Amino acid sequence: MDVLTEEQALALGMARAFAAERLKPVAATLDRDATWPKAQLAGLAELGFMGMTVPEADGGAGFDPLTYALVIEALATGCASTAVIVSVNNSLVCEPIAKFGTPEQKRAWLPPLVEGQRLGCFGLTEPSSGSDAAHMDTFAERDGRGWRVSGSKNWITNGPHADVMVLLAATQKELGAQGVSAFLVPLSAGGVSRDRHDEKLGIHAAHSCTVSFDEVLLGPEALLGAEGQGFKIAMATLDSGRIGIAAQAIGIAQAAFDAAFAYSHERQAFGSLIKDKQAIQFMFADMATELRAARLLVAQAAAAKARGGRFTREAAQAKLFASEMATRVTHRALQVFGGYGYSAEYPAERHYRDARITEIYEGTSEIMRLVIAGQVLKEAAATNAS
Ligand code: CAA
Numbered sequence: 001m002d003v004l005t006e007e008q009a010l011a012l013g014m015a016r017a018f019a020a021e022r023l024k025p026v027a028a029t030l031d032r033d034a035t036w037p038k039a040q041l042a043g044l045a046e047l048g049f050m051g052m053t054v055p056e057a058d059g060g061a062g063f064d065p066l067t068y069a070l071v072i073e074a075l076a077t078g079c080a081s082t083a084v085i086v087s088v089n090n091s092l093v094c095e096p097i098a099k100f101g102t103p104e105q106k107r108a109w110l111p112p113l114v115e116g117q118r119l120g121c122f123g124l125t126e127p128s129s130g131s132d133a134a135h136m137d138t139f140a141e142r143d144g145r146g147w148r149v150s151g152s153k154n155w156i157t158n159g160p161h162a163d164v165m166v167l168l169a170a171t172q173k174e175l176g177a178q179g180v181s182a183f184l185v186p187l188s189a190g191g192v193s194r195d196r197h198d199e200k201l202g203i204h205a206a207h208s209c210t211v212s213f214d215e216v217l218l219g220p221e222a223l224l225g226a227e228g229q230g231f232k233i234a235m236a237t238l239d240s241g242r243i244g245i246a247a248q249a250i251g252i253a254q255a256a257f258d259a260a261f262a263y264s265h266e267r268q269a270f271g272s273l274i275k276d277k278q279a280i281q282f283m284f285a286d287m288a289t290e291l292r293a294a295r296l297l298v299a300q301a302a303a304a305k306a307r308g309g310r311f312t313r314e315a316a317q318a319k320l321f322a323s324e325m326a327t328r329v330t331h332r333a334l335q336v337f338g339g340y341g342y343s344a345e346y347p348a349e350r351h352y353r354d355a356r357i358t359e360i361y362e363g364t365s366e367i368m369r370l371v372i373a374g375q376v377l378k379e380a381a382a383t384n385a386s
Pocket residue numbers: 088092122124125130131132133134155156157177178231232233235236238239312360361362363364367370371
C-alpha cells in the first residue's frame with residue numbers, strides 16, 4: 001500500500017523481516033517434511049502476531065484490519081503454512097472470543113492465545129457438510145446446566161496442536177441455521193479425540209485433522225454468544241477470516257512472482273536473458289496488475305471492516321479475486337521457470353500447490369459468488385425500495 005501510518009509501517013516491517021529471516025529459508029523443508037513450525041510460531045507470538053486484532057484492553061496488539069492483512073500477506077510470502085496457522089488463531093478464534101465472549105471467557109482464553117501459550121482452531125466443517133455449513137450433524141444437548149456434545153469436525157486447521165476449538169453445533173436441529181450455537185471447547189476435555197493429520201496437496205506444515213466428540217461434557221461457561229446465534233457468529237467470523245485468506249493468497253502470489261522475476265534475470269534462451277522476451281514480460285505485466293488489483297480489494301474490505309457494520313460483500317470479493325488470482329499467478333510463475341518450475345529444486349511448484357487451497361477453505365469460490373450475488377441483489381432491492 002502506498003500510504004501507511006507509522007504503526008502500520010512498523011508492523012509490516014517486522015513481518016517482512018520475520019518472513020525473510022525466519023520463514024523463507026525454512027519453508028521448503030517445513031513443507032517437504034510436513035513439519036509444524038513450532039519455533040516460528042513462538043517468535044511470532046513474541047511479536048504480538050498471534051492476537052493482532054484483539055483490543056489492547058484484552059491483551060492483544062489492537063491492530064486495525066489493514067495492518068492485520070498486511071502482516072498476513074508478508075508472512076505468506078515466506079511460508080504459506082505459517083501464515084494460515086496465524087490467520088486461523090487470529091481471525092477464527094481470538095476475534096470471535098473478543099467480539100462475542102463474556103468477560104470471563106475473554107480473561108480465560110485471550111491472554112494465553114495471544115501470548116502463544118495456547119493455540120486455537122475453528123470447528124464448522126463436517127465430513128458431510130462443507131459449503132452447506134448450516135446442515136451439521138454435530139449436536140449439543142442440554143445436560144443439567146451444561147451441554148453434552150457428540151459429532152465430528154474435519155479439515156480442522158491447527159486441530160492436531162490446538163488447545164481450544166470454537167465449535168459450531170446444532171442445539172435445535174429442526175431450526176436449521178437458527179438452531180446452531182457456538183461453544184468454546186477445551187480440547188483436553190474427556191471424549192475428544194483427534195485423527196492423525198491430513199495428507200494434502202499443499203500447505204503441508206499447516207497440520208489439519210478430524211476432531212471427534214463422544215458425549216463431551218461442557219459447563220454452561222462454554223457457550224459463546226447466545227444460544228441459537230452460532231451460525232451468525234460463524235458467518236461474521238468467516239467475513240474476517242476471508243480477508244486473512246485473501247491476504248495469504250496475495251503473499252503466495254507475490255512470492256511466486258518474485259522468484260520467477262529473479263529467475264528471468266539469470267536464465268538465457270535464444271541468445272538473451274528471458275526477462276528481455278516479450279512473452280515473459282507480458283506474463284509479468286499480467287501478474288503485477290492482478291496482484292495490485294487484489295491488494296486494492298483487500299484494502300477496501302479492511303476499510304469496510306474498520307468502518308463497522310457488515311463487510312460480507314467486500315470480504316467475499318477480496319477472497320474470490322485474490323485466491324483465483326493466486327492460482328493464475330502461480331501458474332504463470334511456474335511457466336516462467338519451464339522444466340525447473342516443475343522440480344522441487346525451485347519454489348515455484350510449492351507456491352502453485354499452496355495457492356490452490358485459498359480457493360477452497362473459508363468458503364469456496366462458488367460460495368463466494370453466492371454470497372456476493374446475494375449481497376448485490378439485497379443492495380439493489382434496498383435501492384429500488386428507497
Ligand atoms: N454475518 C452475519 N450474519 C449472517 C452472515 C454474515 N456474514 N451471513 C449470513 N448471516 C445470517 C443471515 O442473515 C441469516 O439470518 P436470518 O435467519 O436472521 O435472516 C442466517 O445467517 C442464515 O443465513 P443464510 O440463509 O444465508 O444461510 P445458508 O444456510 O443459506 O448459508 C452460506 C449461507 C453463505 C452458503 C454459508 O453456509 C457459507 O458461508 N458456507 C461456506 C462455509 C465456509 O466458509 N466454511 C469454511 C470452513 S472454516 C475453514 O475453512 C477454516 C480453516 O480450516 C482454514
